[in-house]
Amino acid sequence: MNNKKLNVDAVGNGFNYNKEICGILLELAEYEKNTNRNIFKYEAYKKAAAVLASHSKRVNSGAEASKLKGIGVKIAKKIDEYYETGKLEKLENIHKDGRSQAINVLANVSGIGPVKAQSLYDEGITTIDELRQNLDKLNHHQQIGLKYYEDFQKKIPREEIQQIEAIIRKHILKLDENIVITICGSYRRGKQESGDIDTLITHPSYSYNKKRKKNDKNGPSSLLHKIIDTLKECGLVTDTLSLGETKFMGACRLHPDSITRRLDIRLLPQDQYYCGVLYFTGSDMFNKAMRAHALEHGHTINEYCVRPIGALGTPGEAVPINSEEEIFEYIQFPYKKPEERNY
Numbered sequence: 001m002n003n004k005k006l007n008v009d010a011v012g013n014g015f016n017y018n019k020e021i022c023g024i025l026l027e028l029a030e031y032e033k034n035t036n037r038n039i040f041k042y043e044a045y046k047k048a049a050a051v052l053a054s055h056s057k058r059v060n061s062g063a064e065a066s067k068l069k070g071i072g073v074k075i076a077k078k079i080d081e082y083y084e085t086g087k088l089e090k091l092e093n094i095h096k097d098g099r100s101q102a103i104n105v106l107a108n109v110s111g112i113g114p115v116k117a118q119s120l121y122d123e124g125i126t127t128i129d130e131l132r133q134n135l136d137k138l139n140h141h142q143q144i145g146l147k148y149y150e151d152f153q154k155k156i157p158r159e160e161i162q163q164i165e166a167i168i169r170k171h172i173l174k175l176d177e178n179i180v181i182t183i184c185g186s187y188r189r190g191k192q193e194s195g196d197i198d199t200l201i202t203h204p205s206y207s208y209n210k211k212r213k214k215n216d217k218n219g220p221s222s223l224l225h226k227i228i229d230t231l232k233e234c235g236l237v238t239d240t241l242s243l244g245e246t247k248f249m250g251a252c253r254l255h256p257d258s259i260t261r262r263l264d265i266r267l268l269p270q271d272q273y274y275c276g277v278l279y280f281t282g283s284d285m286f287n288k289a290m291r292a293h294a295l296e297h298g299h300t301i302n303e304y305c306v307r308p309i310g311a312l313g314t315p316g317e318a319v320p321i322n323s324e325e326e327i328f329e330y331i332q333f334p335y336k337k338p339e340e341r342n343y
């Protein structure tokens with residue numbers, strides 16, 4: 001679960017006829033996640049917002065909205081209240097509630113989740129400035145998140161990601177020309193702006209199924225570490241939030257005076273690469289729709305593999321996958337180009 005702020009423009013594809021209601025529902029979603037830690041309600045509000053965002057016309061009443069999948073009686077009532085009075089009492093109260101507002105702000109720092117945000121609040125920290133006076137209460141990731149708090153809130157223009165991608169490619173391919181690189185997320189879906197840079201990498205000799213020896217020079221850990229070292233040397237990567245065997249989370253920037261950006265790099269085995277590319281391309285809503293479709297067609301899919309579901313309901317062996325298209329074929333879902341996955 002990530003804590004980036006939800007954004008009405010991030011849901012749906014094309015024009016949003018229900019932008020106002022979506023904004024309200026996304027605010028309620030944030031409130032449920034951060035203040036109440038109620039992930040069910042968070043998901044329900046997010047889903048309702050996504051359904052309304054992709055609806056082809058403006059809904060004029062709760063009754064009309066409730067005909068859509070994912071919008072129940074309670075949300076319908078809120079829509080009516082908003083249309084009738086021009087506001088929503090629940091949201092007015094949340095806005096007046098200092099605790100909720102403070103927790104929302106704190107939970108927007110990379111690395112600070114709802115639990116940490118609440119404990120900071122309970123210790124009397126309510127603003128970013130106060131947090132900056134209390135660095136000792138934060139771990140390394142959270143300290144870097146705070147250092148770049150303002151920068152990380154800013155969206156990254158597509159042209160800037162293109163430039164960053166070119167640098168990543170140039171330096172990584174110098175290490176080994178067989179490395180495969182795909183920038184996924186909203187960038188791959190063609191969006192003009194993205195929240196961060198989701199990079200997936202694989203190498204033909206790194207496979208999940210082929211057992212490898214310990215300390216193998218081409219094993220995952222040494223490859224990812226080499227990649228990060230190279231990207232630091234060339235000046236692109238400035239900070240590390242976390243670095244494991246297969247996952248780097250960090251910060252990068254084009255030039256010393258550019259805005260600092262969030263960069264994630266994941267190293268995947270080549271036999272799990274396309275499931276990873278599909279998953280990390282998203283959108284989140286598209287993934288949910290695709291998983292549901294897969295189940296209806298006797299398969300279970302996740303970020304690693306596609307597995308048929310047997311007669312007893314248990315998943316079988318992962319099927320070999322060599323492209324994203326093959327995943328769509330397996331589950332009989334008409335192929336959608338990345339730009340068509342902005343659900």
Ligand code: 8DG
Nearest residue numbers: 001002185186194195196279280281282283284287
């Ligand atoms: P953005 O960065 O421009 O805001 O949008 P994004 O690229 O679509 O979102 P992201 O948060 O960077 O996540 C990348 C993809 O990972 C997302 O499109 C789909 C997949 N994903 C899920 N579920 C989740 C989840 O709960 N959290 C995150 N961070 N990613 C998820 O399917």
Ligand code: CA
Nearest residue numbers: 185186196198
């Ligand atoms: Ca992203």
Ligand code: CA
Nearest residue numbers: 185196198264
């Ligand atoms: Ca991301």
